[in-house]
Amino acid sequence: MHGPFRIAVVGLALGAIALPRAWAAGPEDELKKLTADYQAAVQEYNTARQKGNAGRHPSIEFLAKFQDLAKKGRKSEAGAEADLWIIQNARFAGAEGQKALAGAVEDAVENHLPSPKMEAVAGALRYGAYSLPDRGESALRKIMNRSSVKEAKAAAMFTLATMICDDDSSDAKEKTEARELLESLAKDYPGTRYATQAKGYLFELDNLQIGKTAPDFTAKDQDDKTFKLSDYRGKVVVVDFWGFW
Amino acid sequence: MLPHEKAMVERLKDKPFALLGLNSDKGGRDRLQQILKEQAITWRQSQDETTQPIAKEWNVTGWPTIYILDAKGVIRYKNLRNEAMEEAVMKLLDEAEKGK
Structure with missing residues (x-):
């Protein structure tokens, strides 16, 4: 009877240490940690990518963690925030992300509407x-x-x-x-x-629907000449708002 | 987009057609001049200034945003690119020709 009893005592002692910790880490704390971990992982991913050897985007790995938190946090703001995270980041996580997105949207309106x-x-x-x-x-x-x-x-x-x-x-x-x-x-x-x-x-x-006359504008061109859109009546015109970035 | 626009401007240089660029890059007129030179862009361009008054008025929320106007100044197509853009322009040129 000695052996098993001792194991039980050790188990109890470990439990006594571990339990309050688990309780202290409510969904709000978990959210904070998860968000920080994710940010660090993204930073690492971006650095690796610049060197040309990035693996999968970390959002894929974090998806399940945020889903888990959303489930645990149904009654807290952390749960709402976990759903929000999934909705904002699902697009980085491929097919898995799309599946999670649908679930998060549903969960958000079901459990966090207010x-x-x-x-x-x-x-x-x-x-x-x-x-x-x-x-x-x-x-x-x-x-x-x-x-x-x-x-x-x-x-x-x-x-x-x-x-x-x-x-x-x-x-x-x-x-x-x-x-x-x-x-x-x-x-x-x-x-x-x-x-x-x-x-x-x-x-x-x-004013800008197909079939409407385009509103006029005045602009200055690359040679510092002022022109108007209406100067071009009689011509077919393509107006191209563009950026080279 | 750019290579096709260049080819199109060249192909239609004798037609009643104009491509007007409203550039939203940051960096003002100097940056625009630099881009035009580097990319050998010849058609009329305006740097829509840093506050982008025209882009704002026209509620441009994505780039490129493209409007295709007929010879009367009526908006006929939106956001067509490359071949589809040229096809639409050809149709409108044809229409303008017949309307004379």
Whole structure:
């Protein structure tokens, strides 16, 4: 009986040390550590890439960790933030990332709808949601209709409207809704970046659609000569906003 | 994009056609002059200044953003590149020719 008893005591002692530590590391702490670890891994990856010998992007490895945290943090802001991380970083993680993205979007609206993090979620969906079957539309509508956080609501309205505007295949009905959302942003959210950007999109909807006469502009060319777009009536014109970067 | 644009400008040099570049690179007019020289770009260009007033007014959020206008100044196509761009321009040139 000596042997097993001693093992049990050792086990208990180890447990006594390990247990409080595990408790202390709540989802918030875990999030902090995970985020820091990820940043370090990305830095390492970028350095390796510059030398031409990078392996897989670290987001692939971290995906499961953030998913795990999202699951553990269903009742905390850390969980919302883990979902946000997945939504923002899924595009670096290939097919796995796309699968995780769908899950994170669903989890975010299911469990964290009242969170202020939904503003960033709605913003991230603008660029991140193209692989979702509905481009994130149902999630955006949930945030728009049910969040009581003003900024989250505005972000969802803005993403939804701009997704419609940026998609050349959007139909007239969708464009009408986009216009209404943008008008509401411009009117009801004065002074916010959403209002400013909404006005830009409204200008585009009003003046820059196929079939509209292009608005005139005056510019100075490479020889310091001033010219107007309207100087070119009678010519077919390609206006090319470009950057060489 | 650039090689095709160059070839296209050369092919259409006797037609009523113009390619107007609004450059959004940082670094102002000096940087633009440098790029034009290095890349041997000959068509009319404007550095849309650092505040990009035209790009902003036209709500440009991605580059390149391309508008193709007919001879009356009406927007007819958006964001076509390379062969598709040239095809659209040829169609509009044809249309302008017939409309005379």
